[in-house]
Amino acid sequence: MFNRVIVSAVPIIVVLVLGSVLWQYDGMSNSDNSCVLTAENPEGPYYVAGAPQKEKIGEFLDGQRLIISGNILDDNCDPIPDAIVDIWQTDSNGEYYFKDFSLRGKVHANESGFYTVDTIFPGKYADGGQFRPAHLHLKVSSPEGPPLTTQLYFAGDEHHDWLVKPSLILELNEMDGIKYAEFDFIITP
Numbered sequence: 631m632f633n634r635v636i637v638s639a640v641p642i643i644v645v646l647v648l649g650s651v652l653w654q655y656d657g658m659s660n661s662d663n664s665c666v667l668t669a670e671n672p673e674g675p676y677y678v679a680g681a682p683q684k685e686k687i688g689e690f691l692d693g694q695r696l697i698i699s700g701n702i703l704d705d706n707c708d709p710i711p712d713a714i715v716d717i718w719q720t721d722s723n724g725e726y727y728f729k730d731f732s733l734r735g736k737v738h739a740n741e742s743g744f745y746t747v748d749t750i751f752p753g754k755y756a757d758g759g760q761f762r763p764a765h766l767h768l769k770v771s772s773p774e775g776p777p778l779t780t781q782l783y784f785a786g787d788e789h790h791d792w793l794v795k796p797s798l799i800l801e802l803n804e805m806d807g808i809k810y811a812e813f814d815f816i817i818t819p
């Protein structure tokens with residue numbers, strides 16, 4: 631009787647183990663394809679081409695320091711060496727500048743596709759009578775490739791509007807008075 635129970639349980643155990651292995655394999659293959667292109671967002675009316683390369687986007691301006699870093703990858707999850715992040719944003723009061731490329735600049739990723747944006751936290755401005763959420767505008771590209779144009783937003787902003795996509799919302803951490811966020815860009819090289 632006892633042996634019969636064991637024998638009848640063997641196929642069930644085999645099915646469970648095999649199912650578990652197959653489920654894990656499926657998960658691994660999904661993670662291999664996890665580099666989905668970053669969502670695009672409108673350029674808006676305030677872009678100025680030709681911004682210079684900068685170490686600090688918010689230099690010489692008062693504001694909450696904000697550092698965003700991450701990887702720039704293609705849709706095979708391979709890094710894009712020397713990729714470019716072209717950024718434009720407002721100051722702490724929600725003002726864009728149109729002289730001297732203030733709060734406009736290009737950041738270059740390193741040979742591993744890793745980038746760091748060192749800037750100040752953007753303020754808000756009214757657009758058509760309604761405040762837009764705090765945001766950064768960006769064009770991200772490989773050295774020769776077409777740019778992906780998007781915007782980045784921040785978690786907990788009460789003014790999130792219809793343009794905000796969940797995948798473009800940054801979670802902030804703060805240390806020593808500096809706000810930090812991480813974001814990986816996935817672009818077509």
Ligand SMILES: [Fe+2]
Pocket residue numbers: 674676765767
């Ligand atoms: Fe804007």
